[in-house]
Amino acid sequence: MLVLIGRLKKNLRLIVSIIVLILFAVAILVPIVFMLISSVKHPLDVFEFPFRWIPRRLHFYNYLQAIAGNDQKYYFIRNTFNSLFMAGSVMCLNVLMASAAGYGLTKFRFKGRQVVFVLILATMMIPFETIMIPLLMLTIRLRIQDSYMGLIFPIMLTAFAVFLMRQSILTVPDDYIDSARIDGAGELRIFFSIIFPSVRPTAVTLAILVFREAWDNLIWPLIVVQSEKYKTLPLYIIRFLDEKYTNEAALMAVAVLATIPMFVLFLAFSRYFIGEGILTGAKG
Amino acid sequence: MAFQRRQYWGWIFVLPAVLFFALFSYFPIINSFIASFHAKDILSLKAPKFIGFQNYIYIFTSKDFLNSIKATLYFAVGCFIPLVSVSLFMATIVVSLRRFPKVQNVFKMIYYSPAIVSGVVSATIWLLIFDPRGLANQWLNFLANNPTPVDFKWLALPAMARLSTIIIYFWKYVGYFVIIYFAGLVSIPTSLYEVAEIDGASAWKKFWRITVPLLKPTIEFVLIVAFIQCIRTFSIQYVFVQSGSPREPINVVSLNIYTTAMQYHSLGRSTAMSVSLFCFILIFTIVQLRIYRSERVSYV
Numbered sequence: 001m002l003v004l005i006g007r008l009k010k011n012l013r014l015i016v017s018i019i020v021l022i023l024f025a026v027a028i029l030v031p032i033v034f035m036l037i038s039s040v041k042h043p044l045d046v047f048e049f050p051f052r053w054i055p056r057r058l059h060f061y062n063y064l065q066a067i068a069g070n071d072q073k074y075y076f077i078r079n080t081f082n083s084l085f086m087a088g089s090v091m092c093l094n095v096l097m098a099s100a101a102g103y104g105l106t107k108f109r110f111k112g113r114q115v116v117f118v119l120i121l122a123t124m125m126i127p128f129e130t131i132m133i134p135l136l137m138l139t140i141r142l143r144i145q146d147s148y149m150g151l152i153f154p155i156m157l158t159a160f161a162v163f164l165m166r167q168s169i170l171t172v173p174d175d176y177i178d179s180a181r182i183d184g185a186g187e188l189r190i191f192f193s194i195i196f197p198s199v200r201p202t203a204v205t206l207a208i209l210v211f212r213e214a215w216d217n218l219i220w221p222l223i224v225v226q227s228e229k230y231k232t233l234p235l236y237i238i239r240f241l242d243e244k245y246t247n248e249a250a251l252m253a254v255a256v257l258a259t260i261p262m263f264v265l266f267l268a269f270s271r272y273f274i275g276e277g278i279l280t281g282a283k284g
Numbered sequence: 285m286a287f288q289r290r291q292y293w294g295w296i297f298v299l300p301a302v303l304f305f306a307l308f309s310y311f312p313i314i315n316s317f318i319a320s321f322h323a324k325d326i327l328s329l330k331a332p333k334f335i336g337f338q339n340y341i342y343i344f345t346s347k348d349f350l351n352s353i354k355a356t357l358y359f360a361v362g363c364f365i366p367l368v369s370v371s372l373f374m375a376t377i378v379v380s381l382r383r384f385p386k387v388q389n390v391f392k393m394i395y396y397s398p399a400i401v402s403g404v405v406s407a408t409i410w411l412l413i414f415d416p417r418g419l420a421n422q423w424l425n426f427l428a429n430n431p432t433p434v435d436f437k438w439l440a441l442p443a444m445a446r447l448s449t450i451i452i453y454f455w456k457y458v459g460y461f462v463i464i465y466f467a468g469l470v471s472i473p474t475s476l477y478e479v480a481e482i483d484g485a486s487a488w489k490k491f492w493r494i495t496v497p498l499l500k501p502t503i504e505f506v507l508i509v510a511f512i513q514c515i516r517t518f519s520i521q522y523v524f525v526q527s528g529s530p531r532e533p534i535n536v537v538s539l540n541i542y543t544t545a546m547q548y549h550s551l552g553r554s555t556a557m558s559v560s561l562f563c564f565i566l567i568f569t570i571v572q573l574r575i576y577r578s579e580r581v582s583y584v
Binding site for chain 2: 014017018020021024025028029030031032034035038046047049050051097098100101103104105107108109110111113116119120121123124125126127128129130131132133134135136137138153154156157159162187191212215216218219222223233234237238241242248251252255258259262263265266270273274275
């Protein structure tokens with residue numbers, strides 16, 4: 001009898017846990033499902049009462065409107081390309097520069113190494129919001145404002161990335177490097193064919209993190225870019241939101257389209273997103 | 285000879301990063317400090333005029349900036365407390381399903397999913413949910429069983445606008461912290477809990493005596509990261525103001541820096557705000573760096 005009650009109690013706890021988990025999951029998913037459903041609804045049905053979760057009629061025209069824009073100029077396509085291009089470039093440059101710096105800081109004993117590391121780490125104390133305006137003035141002075149270079153260069157590296165790659169490269173045994181050196185490999189060769197492959201998991205984690213952050217970035221493109229042809233997706237959405245003739249269904253269609261690339265990345269690399277590696281992903 | 289070559293190559297590998305941080309971190313922050321002591325219109329070609337502490341005196345006596353500090357703290361504290369506590373609670377439940385790793389993964393992915401939706405998109409979705417005709421009003425009226433529907437004015441009332449931004453931020457980041465806590469929680473050996481169970485410890489006691497002490501590094505990390513992140517919020521507030529919400533209750537410091545510089549063209553005042561924000565966050569980042577340096581948190 002006691003055993004039975006004990007088992008029941010244990011199962012009860014399991015059931016309660018699962019119910020709590022499911023309720024929370026539903027709460028988290030509602031806005032996402034709302035976005036998906038609304039994007040294929042007739043514009044007049046988005047605010048219907050009561051809200052129907054199964055649309056009466058499918059209205060894919062919203063997507064056409066989202067892509068064409070209210071002015072029929074198809075800036076969506078250009079702006080999506082810009083976002084991909086910016087996030088991709090920032091990702092590659094970040095991983096490359098951070099790994100190079102990490103390699104230089106760990107496997108070479110040059111003078112001032114420690115000072116350089118501390119100075120790089122110290123930039124973590126500078127939130128982007130506190131330097132964005134001087135950065136804008138700098139890009140104006142360098143004549144790269146309102147261009148791809150202006151979009152990419154000022155955000156292409158973070159101290160956190162250097163820190164992460166340094167920690168990872170520390171674990172690569174010196175013997176590997178030394179034996180490659182004895183075999184006559186050049187320093188660049190060692191970097192690309194020994195160091196880089198051995199820290200690949202960290203590099204992939206970092207790459208995803210950086211891509212997502214750049215894709216998500218609103219504040220920097222907002223400041224540095226003025227012309228439509230260099231705007232990124234978040235700016236497109238804001239413009240679309242501001243326009244008087246935008247209907248809500250088309251707005252949700254834009255939202256869905258803007259989420260698809262990240263969603264694909266999420267499904268393809270989910271273990272890098274939700275695995276233990278993400279712990280390092282937390283940053284200010 | 286070999287040593288010479290190595291030293292030389294070390295610098296070559298580090299050089300791009302050094303140049304980057306010199307040009308895009310140190311140079312602007314120094315400029316920020318300098319500009320905060322000058323009066324300068326961003327658009328004018330006139331040379332900046334040195335005015336000492338006047339920008340600081342101005343912003344700390346103007347209602348506008350003090351209001352921003354208030355708005356930021358309201359937001360940060362309002363977000364931070366539910367964010368770090370609910371995520372810990374949910375993570376402990378997810379961890380308790382040890383026997384079903386696949387189920388754990390499904391829930392982790394669901395909870396994490398809002399984090400892949402960009403800030404602007406999240407704000408846009410929620411703008412429609414908080415619309416007077418939207419889901420939030422419909423459901424709340426249904427739950428409250430109101431005979432005549434009430435408009436809660438999610439986007440229009442100052443307190444509600446604050447609450448709405450907090451809800452969005454919570455929704456977007458809670459899963460992210462669940463994942464971080466989860467990573468810390470799985471490293472606690474289950475045998476400890478089993479022993480405690482034999483000794484007849486309650487769930488509450490197990491949580492405070494085993495989970496919290498062993499999770500301390502992760503908790504410290506989450507607290508500091510979550511707080512700094514909340515203070516730096518921008519996107520949601522920007523989208524809200526842009527779509528017609530009252531500015532005052534949600535005019536957080538980073539939004540104020542942006543507006544002061546880009547709309548009022550006052551470089552001096554905006555950089556004075558930047559420097560103030562920098563000093564405030566500095567306290568927290570120093571703690572954060574100490575956590576990084578101590579390396580108690582397990583990385584990758």
